[in-house]
Amino acid sequence: MKQSKTTLSLISAALTLALVVSPSHASSQKDSDSDGIPDSSESLIHTDPLNADTDGDGVNDLKDAKPVNANYVTKSGGKPSPVSIKDVLVEDNYDYIKRKDAPDHLEIVLNNTGNEAINNVVVSYQIKSLDTDAQESYSYNIGNLKASSTATIHFDDITGGGHFRANPNSIYKTDQSAKLFTIHVDADGYQTVSTTKKKDKGGAEQAD
Numbered sequence: 731m732k733q734s735k736t737t738l739s740l741i742s743a744a745l746t747l748a749l750v751v752s753p754s755h756a757s758s759q760k761d762s763d764s765d766g767i768p769d770s771s772e773s774l775i776h777t778d779p780l781n782a783d784t785d786g787d788g789v790n791d792l793k794d795a796k797p798v799n800a801n802y803v804t805k806s807g808g809k810p811s812p813v814s815i816k817d818v819l820v821e822d823n824y825d826y827i828k829r830k831d832a833p834d835h836l837e838i839v840l841n842n843t844g845n846e847a848i849n850n851v852v853v854s855y856q857i858k859s860l861d862t863d864a865q866e867s868y869s870y871n872i873g874n875l876k877a878s879s880t881a882t883i884h885f886d887d888i889t890g891g892g893h894f895r896a897n898p899n900s901i902y903k904t905d906q907s908a909k910l911f912t913i914h915v916d917a918d919g920y921q922t923v924s925t926t927k928k929k930d931k932g933g934a935e936q937a938d
Contacts (some may be wrong), residue, residue: 784798785870802854802869808919809919813841818925836911838853842877845877850871854870868885907931
């Protein structure tokens with residue numbers, strides 16, 4: 731996934747395979763997110779069939795040389811951020827509303843200690859396999875953080891407030907190796923806040 735030529739070759743191969751498997755229906759294959767990549771091929775290149783811009787970098791997956799690697803640059807300038815990352819979970823999640831275990835997913839607790847709301851907060855995260863060095867990175871604008879407040883943000887397959895769609899074909903789900911998550915939180919005018927979290931071997935587990 732690191733080399734753009736390799737990724738483009740994978741996309742080309744996936745599209746070719748789709749044509750070979752069903753040439754008479756190639757023009758009518760389901761493409762749920764209208765990104766130009768059939769749903770049946772998205773899993774081959776680790777992209778999301780329901781998101782035309784899987785990594786959140788603003789580039790359509792078909793046109794993106796690295797569709798699951800959003801380019802990220804840490805912000806060193808600006809004021810110290812009033813936002814802190816209080817907690818991160820990548821496994822053993824719990825649904826406090828339903829009072830039962832939840833499927834493994836990235837869950838971040840953010841705290842804004844400032845007296846003003848922070849607008850256009852962007853959460854970016856990288857997933858790196860500690861066995862193969864394969865890596866992916868994603869970026870999300872999560873909106874605003876109210877003044878003097880705490881917010882829990884979920885990256886999963888649930889819709890609703892505080893939930894943002896995660897890539898179901900990510901190495902988080904498909905790779906059994908141990909992984910390192912690096913999380914960054916950015917807002918205009920403030921320095922980047924970052925942390926890391928390790929996940930043990932095994933893919934993202936479903937709740938019992």
